[in-house]
Amino acid sequence: MRRFTVPFLTIILFLLFWEWLVWFNEWPNYKMASPSDLGPSLWKYKMLFFSFGWDTLWRTVAGLLISIVVGVALGMIMGFSKLLQEGLYPLLIGFNAIPKATIVPILSLIFIGQHDFNTVLIAFLISFFPIAVSVSIGLSTLEPEYRDILRALGASKLTIFWKIALPKTLPEFFGALKVAVTLAFIGTNLMEIVSPHGRGLGALFDSGKTNSDYPLMFSVLIALAALGIVLYYFVVVLERIFAGWADQLSG
Amino acid sequence: MIEFKNVSHYFSSKNNEIQVLDKLSFSVPRNGFSAIIGPSGCGKSTVTKLIAGLIKPRKGSIILNNVPVFSPRSNIGMAFQNPVLLEWRNILKNVMLPLEIVHNNLNGKEKVERARELLALVGLAEYENSRPSELSGGMRQRASLCRSLIHKPEVLILDEPFGALDAFTREDLWLTMNSLREKESFTCLIITHDIREAMFLADEVIVLSGRPAKNQFSVKTEKESNDNLDQLYTPHANELLNILREQIGIARRKELEDK
Numbered sequence: 108m109r110r111f112t113v114p115f116l117t118i119i120l121f122l123l124f125w126e127w128l129v130w131f132n133e134w135p136n137y138k139m140a141s142p143s144d145l146g147p148s149l150w151k152y153k154m155l156f157f158s159f160g161w162d163t164l165w166r167t168v169a170g171l172l173i174s175i176v177v178g179v180a181l182g183m184i185m186g187f188s189k190l191l192q193e194g195l196y197p198l199l200i201g202f203n204a205i206p207k208a209t210i211v212p213i214l215s216l217i218f219i220g221q222h223d224f225n226t227v228l229i230a231f232l233i234s235f236f237p238i239a240v241s242v243s244i245g246l247s248t249l250e251p252e253y254r255d256i257l258r259a260l261g262a263s264k265l266t267i268f269w270k271i272a273l274p275k276t277l278p279e280f281f282g283a284l285k286v287a288v289t290l291a292f293i294g295t296n297l298m299e300i301v302s303p304h305g306r307g308l309g310a311l312f313d314s315g316k317t318n319s320d321y322p323l324m325f326s327v328l329i330a331l332a333a334l335g336i337v338l339y340y341f342v343v344v345l346e347r348i349f350a351g352w353a354d355q356l357s358g
Numbered sequence: 359m360i361e362f363k364n365v366s367h368y369f370s371s372k373n374n375e376i377q378v379l380d381k382l383s384f385s386v387p388r389n390g391f392s393a394i395i396g397p398s399g400c401g402k403s404t405v406t407k408l409i410a411g412l413i414k415p416r417k418g419s420i421i422l423n424n425v426p427v428f429s430p431r432s433n434i435g436m437a438f439q440n441p442v443l444l445e446w447r448n449i450l451k452n453v454m455l456p457l458e459i460v461h462n463n464l465n466g467k468e469k470v471e472r473a474r475e476l477l478a479l480v481g482l483a484e485y486e487n488s489r490p491s492e493l494s495g496g497m498r499q500r501a502s503l504c505r506s507l508i509h510k511p512e513v514l515i516l517d518e519p520f521g522a523l524d525a526f527t528r529e530d531l532w533l534t535m536n537s538l539r540e541k542e543s544f545t546c547l548i549i550t551h552d553i554r555e556a557m558f559l560a561d562e563v564i565v566l567s568g569r570p571a572k573n574q575f576s577v578k579t580e581k582e583s584n585d586n587l588d589q590l591y592t593p594h595a596n597e598l599l600n601i602l603r604e605q606i607g608i609a610r611r612k613e614l615e616d617k
Binding site for chain 2: 250252253255256257260261262266271274275277350352
């Protein structure tokens with residue numbers, strides 16, 4: 108019972124405080140929204156929320172899928188070859204150090220008007236780094252004995268990868284994927300907000316901003332949070348299925 | 359049968375080459391059990407890698423049952439100090455791992471039976487569905503021994519397999535090792551730091567000199583039985599223990615002088 112009531116009460120208290128703050132300061136809707144405005148706003152634009160929410164979701168997922176493929180490939184390359192790791196690591200760190208917000212205008216200029224492509228691209232660019240690093244570390248820190256027990260029997264490198272290296276790296280991979288989900292969402296929204304005449308929740312947020320429609324802007328935030336939570340827990344479920352064994356190690 | 363014939367080996371580091379083995383020769387007869395002891399870092403683990411074919415010797419040859427070793431071969435079983443069990447598999451599946459690699463004619467049911475037979479031998483029959491993390495260190499090492507024997511290897515290489523266990527668990531595992539030896543047939547070489555372990559398990563104890571390792575001394579243990587730990591504390595055993603301690607001392611002093 109307490110597991111549900113305590114968080115529930117905290118949320119209610121927070122919303123009441125927010126409602127009171129807006130009421131006390133007599134802020135109009137073009138200055139600040141109150142929680143009681145959000146429901147009507149979500150309802151009013153429900154069709155837009157569904158169709159734009161879907162845009163944001165599939166773009167983020169598409170970006171993430173590319174991230175997984177490229178991140179795992181890069182991680183494998185760096186994990187298996189010391190030489191390539193030495194070569195690629197500085198480049199990746201340098202790339203990761205660039206705030207991705209600065210890449211958004213560049214991409215939107217290069218591929219002007221191609222909203223889907225732009226958005227998926229930035230979601231990918233922002234989220235592949237943690238995956239690549241975690242996979243490469245997982246592979247390069249594999250104890251040599253693990254490799255030796257199979258190698259001594261004449262197993263091929265590919266067999267060792269499938270039977271040992273890959274499963275052993277899964278907990279690190281899922282840890283990174285949870286970070287990547289959040290990052291990909293940031294990427295998608297950055298691009299959607301910046302792209303003119305675009306679609307997606309970011310574009311809806313931007314139109315709320317243009318019209319000083321604070322209830323709409325806050326409703327977008329709620330919708331984004333909901334999508335983010337859904338995606339995050341989807342990854343958690345996958346983690347339980349494929350790397351649940353690692354839970355028992357720490358627990 | 360394991361034969362080392364004048365094997366020399368080097369490790370190359372950045373600027374120089376370090377010799378680890380110097381014309382090392384010894385042999386373990388078929389179904390025999392020999393132990394190698396020597397000062398730390400004298401190249402004992404290199405010996406295991408050479409037998410497994412994981413590395414090639416610079417000079418000399420290694421012969422298993424009259425066939426020279428050039429690369430890894432499936433008639434070998436290995437166990438290390440670290441049991442390296444796969445945490446995402448249960449004990450039964452862990453033990454069966456080599457059967458997924460090594461060519462064999464067993465069907466699925468026979469594989470499970472073979473694994474269960476070994477698990478029963480080492481006292482893990484009730485734990486086949488447990489995860490490695492649920493087992494104690496000694497039990498994990500037992501499972502690791504089962505895995506090294508499941509494909510009926512002709513040669514078993516043990517690299518300090520009981521080194522990380524407490525003294526009582528270690529003695530239990532010595533007895534387990536000997537009962538495995540009675541039921542299964544294999545030629546075994548164990549690398550160890552523990553002189554009593556070498557005396558209790560092996561038919562012959564080989565002492566290596568400090569790096570580079572060469573033959574320094576070897577002695578037959580002439581054990582009376584395989585299941586009585588008391589024989590480690592007889593006058594004869596004490597005499598042997600003293601001789602081996604002395605030999606290790608000589609090896610270590612020599613190494614210090616060379617430095």
